[in-house]
Amino acid sequence: MTENMTFLAMQGISKYFAKVIANDKIDIDVKYGEILGILGENGAGKTTLMNILYGLYAPDEGQIVIDDQPVSIHSPKDSILHGIGMVHQHFMLVPTHTVVENIILGMSSQKGRLRLRQAAEEILTLSQQLGFQIDPFSYIRDLPVGTQQKVEILKSIYRGAKLLIMDEPTAVLTPQETEEMFKILRHFTGSGNAVIFITHKLNEVMAITDRITVLRDGKLIGTVKRTETTTNELARMMVGRDIALTVNKHAQPISAEIGLRVENVTVQNQHHKNVLHNLSLTIQRGEILGIAGVSGNGQEELAEVLSGLRKVSSGHIYVKGREVTNLSAKEMIEHGVSFIPEDRQHTGLILDMSIYENLMLKSFYRTPFSNRHFLNKQATLNHAATLIANYNIKTPSPATKVKNLSGGHQQKVVVARELSLEPEVLIAFQPTRGLDIGAIEYVHTLILQARNEGKSVLLISTELSEIFSLSDRIGVLYQGEILKIFEAADATIEEVGLLMAGVKEKTTGMKNKKE
Ligand SMILES: Nc1ncnc2c1ncn2[C@@H]1O[C@H](COP(=O)(O)OP(=O)(O)OP(=O)(O)O)[C@@H](O)[C@H]1O
Ligand SMILES: [Mg+2]
Structure with missing residues (x-):
């Protein structure tokens, strides 16, 4: 059993943008079969860290280790070869293309035009395995956001992802769509795959993750087990102070105008x-x-x-x-x-x-x-x-x-x-x-x-x-x-x-x- 074994680790990762230290010697690790949450305020460095893992940015310091071996990831192509897929904070699908075209777009040539029909079948099967159905020939622009996101997930898994990075995946979803996406992720990790899940919503972190890593101002604050923490503790780790989780609205007379x-x-x-x-x-x-x-x-x-x-x-x-x-x-x-x-x-x-x-x-x-x-x-x-x-x-x-x-x-x-x-x-x-x-x-x-x-x-x-x-x-x-x-x-x-x-x-x- 591979469970509890570390799949991937980022060690001592730093990234600077001119004067901004977006990541300051960050360590994280993800185990097989695990959903790791990453929490942090706006600008804490979450997306930057994941862009490094996905090969979009080169780190200024640190290394990435998969199955205990250091790997070099210089582009998304490299990361895909290492089984890493990413669903971005802002989707990257081409609206005027179909689902299947988007999924195979840019893949190596033998998976090109002639293979469209075959790819469509594979995509259909894959989506059914993950517990949903999708028409591979529908156009992205006609699909609700929740479905577009499923396409992004399918795209990564079709290309061989064993680790899915989800950057604020629920920001655009309805509660029902979120629930469906959680099911898909659980299916995915159920067979030993891993997920890194970035969100601001503490209830989601508590609902779906196994462990949570908290970043603040580019620094690692700590990693905790979900079963051993509370939303209040997480909020405090994130912000560095206690904050009100509900707003106080005072009733007030309304003008008739x-x-x-x-x-x-x-x-x-x-x-x-x-x-x-x-x-x-x-x-x-x-x-x-x-x-x-x-x-x-x-x-x-x-x-x-x-x-x-x-x-x-x-x-x-x-x-x-x-x-x-x-x-x-x-x-x-x-x-x-x-x-x-x-x-x-x-x-x-x-x-x-x-x-x-x-x-x-x-x-x-x-x-x-x-x-x-x-x-x-x-x-x-x-x-x-x-x-x-x-x-x-x-x-x-x-x-x-x-x-x-x-x-x-x-x-x-x-x-x-x-x-x-x-x-x-x-x-x-x-x-x-x-x-x-x-x-x-x-x-x-x-x-x-x-x-x-x-x-x-x-x-x-x-x-x-x-x-x-x-x-x-x-x-x-x-x-x-x-x-x-x-x-x-x-x-x-x-x-x-x-x-x-x-x-x-x-x-x-x-x-x-x-x-
Ligand atoms: N390409 C870039 N050039 C300059 N600064 C950048 C660049 N990308 C990120 N930064 C800076 O790095 C810091 C971390 O940004 P990052 O996008 O990683 O934050 P985040 O944790 O994902 O925040 P959010 O929750 O708002 O998405 C920010 O101060 C941001 O302005
Ligand atoms: Mg971000």
């Missing part, structure tokens, strides 16, 4: 199918309306319509009584609508531009940053420096390109920019995706603060805990319709969960606040 009104909005997709159907909602000033739902039920379309990125086919939208239906994204900003998008890498940021430029993207034409013709660079730099300090964005300089920030710090740049616009209406779509617990605590505080200042907040999230801890009212979106809107105090996780799955209970006479 309506900040955002959506009236009978219908949106069609390119196939003329209704993706939002006669949807109505209102949000008062000083109120947070949470929209729960399994992703793919119209959340994206709702967010896009409200941020001017998509047109409605019928219906009306008003901000503080002024009609804004079908205005452009820039006009929506001018009407006081801020938008934290779900997909920071495509919609939220320009990765090749600096932090300070990204922070200015939506306000560069305003004073004090511009006097109609000239950009005031000093003002933009000052603005950036303030936000970087307030949001604790870890970077050597405001001029650093956003693509060189850790995932969580990229998210902070988006949140900082949107809230700094001082909006009337804030559309927050998965605002804390990828953030560590300290940063989540901070962003939640900011969202509550925006509410307390009289802003209307639409919080769209697949994290039920987030919806429940922040919302004043909770609506459930299912197949483009809001099935019900609850007062937060009247909502239970069970009932919301059932509605998310489309199960409508018999009406109990509870008032439906939907207007």
